[in-house]
Amino acid sequence: MATSNKPPAPPLARRLWDTGFPVTVVLLVLLVVWYGAAWGMNANAAIERVLEPTGNPWTWQALMTTTWNMERPVMPAPHQIALDFWSSLMDWPLDSPRNLMFHVAVTGETTLVGFVLGTLLGLVLAVAIVHSRTLDRALLPWIVASQTVPVLAIAPIVLVILGSLGMEGLAPKAVISMYLSFFPVTVAMVQGLRSPQVIETEMLHTYAASPWQALWLLRLPAALPFLFPALRVGIAASLVGAMVAELPTGAVAGLGARLLTGSYYGNTLSIWSALVMSSLLGVLLTTVVAVTEHLALRHRRI
Template sequence: MKADPRQHALPIAAVLAAVLLLWYLGAIGLNSAGAIERVLAPKGAYTTGELITTTWNMQRPVLPSPHQVVIDLWHSLVDWPLDSPRNLLYHVAVTAESTLVGFVLGTLLGIVLAAAIVHSRTLDRALLPWIVASQTVPVLAIAPIVLVILGSLGFSGVAPKATIAMYLCFFPVTVAMVQGLRSPQRIETELLHTYAASRHQAFWLLRMPSALPFLFPSLRVAIAAGLVGAMVAELPTGAQAGLGARLLTGSYYGNTVAIWSALVMSALLGLGLTAAVAGVEKLVLRRRAS
C-alpha cells in the first residue's frame, strides 16, 4: 500500500506553522524597543496593533519578519538578471560550485583513506586517530590559514574554497566507509577466497557493494558540511560573490533582511543538494537490488 501523502504533509505543515508563529512573536519582542524609539514615540500615543505592525515592517529590524524575507527574496530573484551580483541565484551558483568541487574531492579522499585503513593495520593505527583529531580544529580557525597558504602558491577562485569544503566533507565519508568496508561477514570473505579472488576483486565485488548503504548517508552529511565550509571560506577572503560574501555584505551595512534572505537561500541550497544525493542513493540502491 502506498502511504497517504497527507500523513507526511500534515506534520510538516504543523511544524512550519509553529516556526512561523514563533518567528513573528520573536520579531515583536526583539523589534519593539527600536520601533517605539524610532517610529512610534515621536508620533505620540500608539496602540498595540500599531506596535505589532511597526515591528513587522521596520526598515532595519533586529529580526526581520518572515514576509519581509520573502519579499526581499522575490525582488532579488525577479528584479535583477541572473548574472547580476544583486541576484541571489548568482551567489547560489558561486557557492554551489565550490561546494560540489569540494564534495567530490572530499568523497574521493574519504574512500581512498578508508580503503587504506581497512587493508592495513599500520595505517589503521596511524591514520584514524589523526583523522578524528583533524575535526577538533574549528573550521573558522583553519580556513584563513589554508586560504593564505593556497594564495601564496597561486591558487585562487574556486580552489581555496573547495579545499575548505573538502576538509569538512572527507571525515564523515571516511568513518562511514571504514565501517562499511568492514561490514561483510567472515563467511562471505572466505567464499571469495575459495574462488581464488584477489584482494582487488574482493574489494570491488564484496566490500564496496556492502559499503554502499553506509556510504550514502555519509554523503548527505558530507555535502551539507561542504556547503558550510564553502560559505565559511568566503568570509575571510573578502569575496565579492557567494552566499558567504552576501552575508558579510549584509552585516557590513546592517541590512538584516539581506542577511536572513541569504540564510534562507543557503538552507534551500542545502536541502536541494541533500535531496540530489538522496535521489542518486535511491537510483543506485535500486539497481543494486535488481
C-alpha cells in the same frame, strides 16, 4: 490460491492528511512564535525611531504594524523575508550581485568541487586503512583529531599555504570545503568495507581472488549502503565549508559573502534571505544524493 494478509493501503487523501496536518500545525505554531518574537525584539526600535518622533499618540495596533514592517528590523517578520527573497530573485538580472542566484552559483560551484574532492579523499583513505593495519593505526586517530580543529582556524592557514603556491580563487575555498566533507565518507567507508562476513571473504580466497578483486567484487558493493548516508552528510558539510571559506578569503560573491555583507551594513533582511537560500540549496543537494542512492540501491530493495 494463496491470499495475502497485508492490509489494504489507506486512501491517498487519508495519507496526505496524516502527513500534512502535523506539518501544517508545526508551521503555524512556528509562524506565530516568529511574529511574536519580531514584535518583541523590534518594539523598542519602532518606538524610538518611528512612533515617538511623530509626536502623536500611538496604539498597540500601530506598534504591531510598525514592528512587522521596519526597514532595518532586528528580527524580520516572515513576510518581510519572503518579499526580500522574491525581490532579490525577480528584480535583478541573474548576473547581478544583488540576485541571490548569482551567489548560489558561486557557492554551489565551490560546494560541488569540495564535495567531489572530499569524497575521493575519503574513499582513498578508507581503502588504505582497511588494507593496511599500519595505516589503520597511524591515520585513523589523526583523521578523527582533525575534526576537533575549528574550520575557521584552518581557513587562514589554507589561504596562506595555497596563496604561497599561487593558488587563488576557487582552489582555497574548495580545499576548506573538502576538509569538512571527507571525514564522514572516510569513517562510513571504513565501516562499510569491513562489513562483509568472514565466510564471504574466505570464499573469495578459495577462488584465489586478489585483494583488488575482493575490493571490487565484495567490499565496495557491501559498502554502498554505508556510503550514501555519508554522502548526504558530506554534501551538507561541504556547503557549510564553502560558505565559511568565503568569510576569511574576502570573497565578494557567494552566500557566505552575502551574509558577511549584510552583517557589515546591518541589513538583516539580506542576511535572512541568504540563510533561506542556503537552506534551500542544502535541501536540493541532499535530495539529489538521496535520489542517486535510490537509483543505485533499488536492486537491493525487496
